[in-house]
Amino acid sequence: MQKIISYPFSILFYLFFSLWLVIFHPIQWVCYNVFGYNAHRWSVAILNWFLVRTTHLLGTTYSIKGMKNVPNNVPVIIVSNHQSLYDIPPYIWFLRKLHPKFISKKELGKGIPSVSYNLKYGGSALIDRKDPKQALPEIKKVAEYINKNNYSVVIFPEGTRSKTGKPKEFATNGLKMLYKFAPDAYFLPVTINNSWKMTRFGQFPLGLGNRLEFIIHSPLKISDYSFEEIFEKTEKVITQNIK
Numbered sequence: 001m002q003k004i005i006s007y008p009f010s011i012l013f014y015l016f017f018s019l020w021l022v023i024f025h026p027i028q029w030v031c032y033n034v035f036g037y038n039a040h041r042w043s044v045a046i047l048n049w050f051l052v053r054t055t056h057l058l059g060t061t062y063s064i065k066g067m068k069n070v071p072n073n074v075p076v077i078i079v080s081n082h083q084s085l086y087d088i089p090p091y092i093w094f095l096r097k098l099h100p101k102f103i104s105k106k107e108l109g110k111g112i113p114s115v116s117y118n119l120k121y122g123g124s125a126l127i128d129r130k131d132p133k134q135a136l137p138e139i140k141k142v143a144e145y146i147n148k149n150n151y152s153v154v155i156f157p158e159g160t161r162s163k164t165g166k167p168k169e170f171a172t173n174g175l176k177m178l179y180k181f182a183p184d185a186y187f188l189p190v191t192i193n194n195s196w197k198m199t200r201f202g203q204f205p206l207g208l209g210n211r212l213e214f215i216i217h218s219p220l221k222i223s224d225y226s227f228e229e230i231f232e233k234t235e236k237v238i239t240q241n242i243k
Contacts, residue, residue: 006058006205013057013206018113020050025113032121041099044118048092055086059209060198064094066216072097075146075185076219077178079234081167081242082156083195090214091154098152101142103174105129123151129159132173139174143181152188153178157235165196167242170235172227179227186219189234191241215241 024047031039052062070076076098078091091100102124109119109126119126125142127135146153155178157170178185193213200207217237220230 002208003201003205006201006208009058009208010205013054014204016054016057017051020047020054021113021115024050025117028114028117028121032117040122041096044114044122045093045096047114048089048096051089052093055089055198058198058206060086061211062090062094063211063213064090064216065214067094069216069218070095070098070188071186071219073150075150075182076152076188077146077175077182077185077222078152078154078188078190079175079238080154080156080190081192081238082158082161083163083165083192084161084199086198086212087156087192087195090212094214095152099123099149101125101146101151101153103127103139103142103153103155125153136173136177139177140181143178143185147182147184153182161196163196163199165193165242167239170231172231175231175234176227179222179230183222186221187230187234188219189217189238191215191217191238193241193243213243217241 024043028040028043031043078100080087101122102119104119104124104126106126106128108116110116123142123145125138127138129135142153145151155174157175158168159171160168162168194210195212197207197210220233222230
C-alpha cells in the first residue's frame with residue numbers, strides 16, 4: 001500500500017529536487033567565480049537546506065544526535081556507513097560549519113546540475129575506484145587540503161551503499177591515506193540509520209515516513225592512535241549502532 005501511495009509524492013519530490021539543482025547551478029557558478037570560496041560554500045549549504053526540506057514531502061524527518069561531539073577549528077575526517085544518496089544533503093547542511101568535502105566516484109563529477117559543480121570545484125576528491133594510481137593521489141590531496149585549512153572530508157569506507165542497512169566490510173586504503181596525510185585531524189565516526197528505507201523500492205517510488213538518524217560519536221585524535229587502533233575503534237562504534 002505504501003508503494004502505491006508513494007507514486008504521486010515521489011513525482012512531486014523529484015520535481016522540486018531537480019528544480020533546486022537546476023536553479024542553484026548558475027548560483028554556484030556566480031558565487032565561485034565572482035565572490036570566491038566562502039560564497040560558493042554558502043550557496044552549496046543553502047542548496048542542501050532546500051534538498052533536506054524537500055524530503056519532508058515524503059514525510060521524512062531527521063534526528064541528529066551528538067552534535068556536542070563535533071570538534072571545532074580542527075581538521076576532521078568524518079567516517080560513516082552509507083545507506084543511500086539521501087545521506088549527503090544532511091551532512092552538507094547540518095555539519096556546514098565543518099566545510100565538508102567528499103571522496104566520491106569520478107562519474108559524479110560531470111552531468112549532474114549543482115552536484116557535479118560542487119564536487120569538481122568545492123575541494124572534494126573525485127576518484128576512480130578501479131584505479132589506485134589515480135585514486136590515492138586524489139585522496140592525498142584532499143587530506144592535505146583539509147589539514148591545512150581545518151576543513152572536513154566525508155568518507156564512506158564501505159565503498160558503496162548498503163541497500164538493506166546491513167553494513168559492508170570497511171576498506172582501509174582511503175582511511176589510511178587520510179590518516180597519513182592529515183596528521184592533525186580527528187576521526188569523527190557517524191552512524192546513519194534508516195536512510196536505506198528511502199530507496200527500499202528502488203529510486204522510484206521512494207519510501208514514505210522515514211526518520212533518518214545520524215549518531216555522531218566521540219572524536220578520535222589521529223595522533224593518539226596507531227592506524228590499526230583508530231580503524232578498529234571507528235568501525236566498531238559505527239557498526240554497533242546500526243539498527
